[in-house]
Amino acid sequence: MALFAKLATYPPLAQATVVSPTREKFNFTVVLESSKSLPERPWEVSIWYDHGAYTGTKSPWQALDLNPVNTTPSVLYDDTKADNYRHTFSGDLDSPYSSHERTYKGRRVPFTIRFRVDKTAEWSWVYHNFGIRDGELILQPPIDPFFLGASPVEVNDGWTIRKTSSDAPEARLYTFESAHPIPTPSEGNAKLESLTLGRVTQVCRWFGLVRIWDPWFAPRHGEGRLRLSEPAILLSFLRSDGLHVVLLAVNGIDEVLTEFGSTEEGEIVVRARNDTGRDRKFKVLAASAWKFEIANAAVMYEMRKLVRQSTAYQQTIEHLEQLPKSIRSESVDSDTVLLDHQKPPADDPTLNPQWLASWYDSLAYCTWNSLGQDLNAEKIMAGLDSLAQHKIYISTLIIDDNWQALDGTQGETNQFHRGWKEFEANPLGFPEGLKSAVDKIRETHPKIRDVAVWHALMGYWGGISPYGKLAQTYKTLEVTFREGTPMAGRKLAIHPDDIHRMYDDFYRFLSNAGITGVKTDVQFALDLLNDTLDRRSFTDTYQSAWTQAHLRHLSGKAISCMSMLPQILFHSFLPTTTPRILLRNSDDFFPNVPTSHAWHVFVNAHNALFTQHLNILPDWDMFQTSHPYSGFHAAARCVSGGPIYITDTPGEHDVGLIQQMTALNPQGQTVILRPSCVGKTMGVYDKYDEKGVLKIGAYDGKSDVGSGMLGVFNIAESETSFILPITKFPGVNAPESTTSDVGVSKEKWLVRSHVSQRITPPIHPSDPIRPDNLLQCTLPIRGYDVWTAVPAHTFHLPEADSNIEIANLGLLGKFTGAAAIVEMTFNFDEVTDAALAGRLKIHVQLKALGTIGLWLSDVQSRNRKLEDLMVLIQGKPVPQHVVSFNTAHCPDGSGVLEIDVEKAWEEMQLDLGWSNEVGVDVFLH
Structure with missing residues (x-):
């Protein structure tokens, strides 16, 4: 009969749950559902946990018998058709930190669940019946984290440690610097050098953001010993005492690339490549705190200060000061207006006020997956006509790869061997020129406000054609790209001495043609340059030229793509000197790879833990609305806090899904409803291969009066039931419990499900979690939902x-x-x-x-x-x-x-x- 039951638990199995410092009782809640095809039985449930680990003694595992209760977690899915009995069981454990006279250590407590149909039956174990691993409680002790020793990392010889003042309250911040410079070759090109830092002790779980290949980040997870197969930029460790330790590789302050690796024994290795030609040291930031977000913020805030103090940043500021003051003004606000009040030259159109919200919040259509790489003006118009016929009115059009004039032949010449020839569009696909095509698009589809075009940062995938107008007009240089990469070999590039002039001319041409934005791709090419001197002269100069040009001519409407390399992210996007641009947050959407879709959303949610601190909005890439995973992707894009692009094949549209993502504004324009704070995973250490529920949290509005949003996504290959506390929502917090009382918020929140439309009663968040704080859901395969927590206000009439x-x-x-x-x-x-x-x-x-x-x-x-x-x-x-x-x-x-x-x-x-x-x-x- 056990096979006819399913369980949902809080705390969850197969994951680590951090319990904040408390001296109060801690609750377990289990919801057991059994089929009505069999008689109802008096089920029994108990928690089987490591009592010795819980109490800090050597006692064996023991059972906590749970009691059946009438109060159940609020159900947020449609269970009206479920032919099941529902039984809720609850029980409390006394705090192991009861004495006020003692100083305690944190505890790591494994547990599982057993159940049976009645008291005479044998116990069934969750692992044996469902293959679900033990859960873990990480109990943080009720002490000040500053009390837990001098350094969160056991550092090897050869390093100096400096404690640094943290801008993130409740975090300890450290700078680790090598005692000796990074080795540099006496001749030839610089290469990666390594120095072992040491290890974080008592590791329960770890999380890292690694470079899966040059342009992209992705998450990696593990338990216990650190094992990295790709270079990492950010590492976070959850220790068994509940302390979070975050390490960040220092980048962006000069021409030094720094990454993390690991030894077979799990020690942290720092790898650095010094392109400066001067002595530089290995350098790492580390922070510890009771909460990951605080430790993460501490290292990112410090990194931003270091970048602002760098010579490279000051040079960037000097370039930006050449722009009109209204354009270079510092801002991270969506309501920023970019306006040049100076009289424009005769060949440059007048700059009108540009509210960046109209760019960030527009529904966009991209031609990449929808129309393919064999692109022409007729296909673009047919795609737009199809949207209009279905009453889908986009506000932004992105003309993707292959509109440019290139050497070679489409479909025959490898794209990495094709070079860019001139500014004007390719004559076969756009026989009347780019401006004529854009004018026709705007005339036929007047609701389109922005038209953007794709191009590579260095021209095209194969650089610059030696036979085109560009090579005749601008100074060029032949460069070598690293072997073992798609771009390997020698290619032509615009010389850094002339790149500012080229970009200024190019974006003026685009603006005159009616183009209002760009998607600038293949930016990782800068990191593939083989020669040290080329990397030194190209990287910051190209970024500076591109930034100035899109600010001057396109009002900052730019998408940075394939640019998740530390040299760009830290140098260009950590400072808040300019309005935010859009940054591609992950590798591509692959519509025809079924296993890629849940992973795509998982990667974006974890990459956002880093990119949330950059002066960008994260772009989770385009997707198709008529696709088995279309709703899954749509829900994820809506909670991402970034833009939304569709790339539907003409005639294949889910209009109802698009209406759930968008609304009309009072001017009659289609807009997306973008949360003001970006979405990110709420389970930093939850592994993808655990195949549980991905939780993406976002927030909109002002603190305490805004709305928390939680997207829940089933990444398993079967139906999944789960329970979450209301405090999982960003912005929905409970006061910490004190020595005299449980921390219960005075604020009340309602939660509403988008899919089922169910609404909970008002809930007071509490710490520790109480059973009435819990939310229950069951998601089918590919299932998803977006829950919104809104504050409830009480008045006397x-x-x-x-x-x-x-x-x-x-x-x-x-x-x-x-x-x-x-x-x-x-x-x-x-x-x-x-x-x-x-x-x-x-x-x-x-x-x-x-x-x-x-x-x-x-x-x-x-x-x-x-x-x-x-x-x-x-x-x-x-x-x-x-x-x-x-x-x-x-x-x-x-x-x-x-x-x-x-x-x-x-x-x-x-x-x-x-x-x-x-x-x-x-x-x-």
Whole structure:
């Protein structure tokens, strides 16, 4: 009968759960479901755990018998068709840190679960029935982490250690520097040299971001001993005492490339290549803290300071100062406006104000997978016509590879042997020229605001053609690319002395042709240069030329691609000197490789742990909406916090899915609803081969009043059930427990599922986790969902003499509909109409149209009527038929007030005036 049961547990099996320092009891909750095809039985469940490890004694493993309880975790999936009995079991362990007189060490406690149909049956073990490994509790001790010794790393001889002041509170920060310079050859090219740093002790699990090949990062995970097969840039260790230790290789301050490796014994090896021609030392940053994000932030903040102090950065600033002040202004804000107030030259079009939000937040269409590499103007127009026929109105078009004039023949000549000839488009595919094609696109599809084109940083995959206009116009240099790479051999490049002029001319040409953005690819070519002198002269100079040109001519609308090399990421994207650009966050979307899709999302979520600290928005790459994994990719892109590009084959579109990702803004343009804080994995040490649930967290809005978003993705090859605490959402926190009380937040949060539309009752987050803080879900193969946690606000209504709880769910039917909320306020004081006196006024500012949902706790209990409400949009009453109550999927007594703002906007023919937002007012009594 055990085979007819399935289990969901918190803490989870097969993973490590870090328990924050507490002296309170710790809870286990298990939900067991059994088939109704068999009689219901009095199931029993117990936790089997290492009691000795838990208590710090030598006692053997023992059982914690769990009790059946009526309170179950809030169910966020549609279980109405599930033919199962559901049983919830719960039990507590006393804290092993009960005494206030002792100093404790952290504990690493393995556990598993056993269950049986009744007390006379033999126990069944989860591992034997389902193959699920033991879980682990990592118990952080209730002591100051600064008390845990001098250095988080046992450092070998040959290194100096300097404790550094940390800009991240609650983190210890260190700089490790070699005692002697990096060895350099007396002649010839510099190469990677190695020096063993040492090891982090008591390692439970580790995570690293490695260079899977030159242009891309990817995550690697392990337990115990560090084993790296690729060079890493960032390493993080979870120790058995609960301390997180993060190491970052120092890069971007000069021409020194630094990476991590490992020895057979698990020691950390630092590898560095010194291209400066001067003495330089191996250098590493390390930080430790109770939380990964704090330790990670500590090393990244320090790295940014080092880059700002570097000579290379000062040279970059000097170049940027040649730009108009309005263009070079420092910003990381989506609302940045780039405007050149100087009179433009006659051959340069007037620069209009460019709100970067229109670039970041547009729905884009890319030609790569949709139309292929054999590209021409007719195919592009056919693709756009297909979208329009399906009422899909994109705002940005990206013309990908093969629009350029190249030597060789498409389909015959290897792309790495083709060179770029001239600025104008290839005459076979674009016989009337690039400008004519763009003009026709804009005339036929006027909703397209931005048209971007692809090109390689050094021209094309094969560099510059020796036979074209470019080679005749600009100074060139023949360079050698490293053997063993696709670009190996000698190729022609624009000389660094002339690259600023070339890029300025090229982007002026593009701007005159109506192009407003670029996707600049193959940037890793800079790292493939074989000769030290070439790497030294090309790398920063090319980056500087490109940056100046896209800021001057394209308002900063640029996508940096195949550029995840430390020399670029640290030097160009750590400082916040310029507005954010878009950075490709992973390797490509491969539509025809079934095993690639879950991995693609997993990689992006982990790479974001690093790229979240850069002055970029992460681009998780294009995807297709008519594909077995289309919903999986769509949900991931929506919580990524980056742009969304589709690359549908003409005629193959999922319009309903696109509508869940997008909305119309009041100007009638299609926009995405992008969270203000980027999405990243919430399980730093969860391994891909554990085949569990990937959790991607994002946040939108201001601290404590915004919305937490959690995307959940089944990366297993079977149905998966799981339980998560509400504190897994970014921004949803519980105060730390104290010596006198459990830490229970005064704030309450509602969680809503996008897929099932279920809404939880208001939840007070607590520390330690309580059973009423838990959320349960079952996902099918390729299953996904996006949950949104929104704050619940309590008010007293004087006329009814009763309390009401209110939560703004955002736009319904959208993956990240809460991201449409710009502002929300409540008051009684601003009601000036005597007929509305004494009513609570709810004011919401929206940046997009759709149906807004306001959860009210008393819709059913007070039997609310629409006649009791007043709803205004832009200060004008709305027709009653656009307002309704919906009580489906709501907790007892409550319901959702739904206001179709889009329909009201159309019917009332409203006007924005000077604003770009819509104001909605609701009056309640």
